[in-house]
Amino acid sequence: MSKTITCSAPVNIAVIKYWGKRDEELILPTNSSLSCTLSQDQLQTRTSVSFSPTYTKDRLWLNGKEEDVSKSARLRNCLSETRRLRSEYEASLEKKGNSSVAKLSQYFVHAASINNFPTAAGLASSASGYACFVFALCKLYELPISVSDMSRIARTGSGSACRSLFGGFVAWEMGQLKDGSDSQAVQIAPETHWPEIEAIILVVSDAKKATSSTSGMQTTVQTSELLQHRISEVVPRRMKEIIHAIEQKDFKAFAEITMKDSNQFHAVCLDTYPPICYLNDVSKKVIELLTAYNSGPDGIKAAYTFDAGPNAVIYAPKANIKELIQFISFYFPSPRSNPTAYFPDPLKIFQGE
Numbered sequence: 001m002s003k004t005i006t007c008s009a010p011v012n013i014a015v016i017k018y019w020g021k022r023d024e025e026l027i028l029p030t031n032s033s034l035s036c037t038l039s040q041d042q043l044q045t046r047t048s049v050s051f052s053p054t055y056t057k058d059r060l061w062l063n064g065k066e067e068d069v070s071k072s073a074r075l076r077n078c079l080s081e082t083r084r085l086r087s088e089y090e091a092s093l094e095k096k097g098n099s100s101v102a103k104l105s106q107y108f109v110h111a112a113s114i115n116n117f118p119t120a121a122g123l124a125s126s127a128s129g130y131a132c133f134v135f136a137l138c139k140l141y142e143l144p145i146s147v148s149d150m151s152r153i154a155r156t157g158s159g160s161a162c163r164s165l166f167g168g169f170v171a172w173e174m175g176q177l178k179d180g181s182d183s184q185a186v187q188i189a190p191e192t193h194w195p196e197i198e199a200i201i202l203v204v205s206d207a208k209k210a211t212s213s214t215s216g217m218q219t220t221v222q223t224s225e226l227l228q229h230r231i232s233e234v235v236p237r238r239m240k241e242i243i244h245a246i247e248q249k250d251f252k253a254f255a256e257i258t259m260k261d262s263n264q265f266h267a268v269c270l271d272t273y274p275p276i277c278y279l280n281d282v283s284k285k286v287i288e289l290l291t292a293y294n295s296g297p298d299g300i301k302a303a304y305t306f307d308a309g310p311n312a313v314i315y316a317p318k319a320n321i322k323e324l325i326q327f328i329s330f331y332f333p334s335p336r337s338n339p340t341a342y343f344p345d346p347l348k349i350f351q352g353e
């Protein structure tokens with residue numbers, strides 16, 4: 001008996017950033033966070049998982065290259081938890097008198113995962129990757145569990161992955177319990193709630209980041225004094241404010257909180273000792289340009305945010321997207337586009353003319 005399941009999962013980009021763990025093993029955060037799940041036609045991971053009696057060990061290929069599952073505690077966390085739940089499920093079915101229960105939990109699993117975008121470059125590849133892996137495993141094992149339960153398992157692969165199990169606007173509630181059973185993702189609003197908002201991704205660099213989020217967070221928790229202020233005062237207030245802005249579809253409030261939170265996250269990185277700088281000169285130029293773009297008479301028209309890398313994600317209402325792309329490509333002409341096609345006067349854009 002063998003079986004294969006293929007799933008895809010989207011990336012999510014946080015507007016209130018998660019940065020810092022209170023429990024490294026269970027991946028419990030020091031603050032709650034909130035993100036938007038992007039549509040799957042943008043960035044996505046596709047993963048196939050299968051089991052077969054002929055497999056002799058668990059194996060996983062990431063973008064075609066085999067990873068050593070035995071060396072990754074995170075992959076093992078997800079595999080062992082889904083397998084444990086499967087074996088519990090098999091026992092419960094047998095108890096109910098079902099004598100032909102398939103003992104899937106005894107088989108090894110093979111998995112292959114592909115991202116359609118740069119991996120580990122600060123574009124949330126671990127979020128879509130672990131969300132997809134866990135969802136596919138749950139389907140393979142036919143587990144009768146909720147998406148929130150799946151989000152808790154995905155969290156033990158990569159924290160931010162718990163948010164990619166839902167579409168739309170998603171909060172990861174940090175929870176209070178030591179065992180992490182209340183640290184899970186919750187959908188604040190579905191993707192249909194605010195379809196006017198779109199995301200533009202500016203790939204500034206597709207190189208793998210020098211400081212992984214895991215080691216960066218560790219050093220921040222150990223050394224940053226600013227982090228204490230952020231997690232105790234700023235984030236709890238901003239979580240309430242941004243949820244209100246999302247509910248009211250108040251883009252200006254949403255955008256201001258998003259940009260401030262990205263800025264504070266990178267300030268906390270710089271406050272870490274030794275300091276971590278994820279932004280490069282191009283990222284800083286993007287911040288400068290968007291600040292100028294937002295300083296016209298119409299006020300805030302777009303929001304930038306940067307994860308642990310130099311790449312920018314810009315959230316803006318659909319109505320502003322064309323103008324924004326023209327504006328950005330004026331300053332960063334892509335070698336693939338025709339730079340002579342459109343030359344707007346940026347000052348006119350600032351002034352909303």
Ligand code: PMV
Pocket residue numbers: 013014016017018019033124126127158159160161213214307308
């Ligand atoms: O889930 P991780 O370990 O890849 O950490 C993600 C951290 C940020 O992307 C910087 C912020 C976030 O909330 O996604």
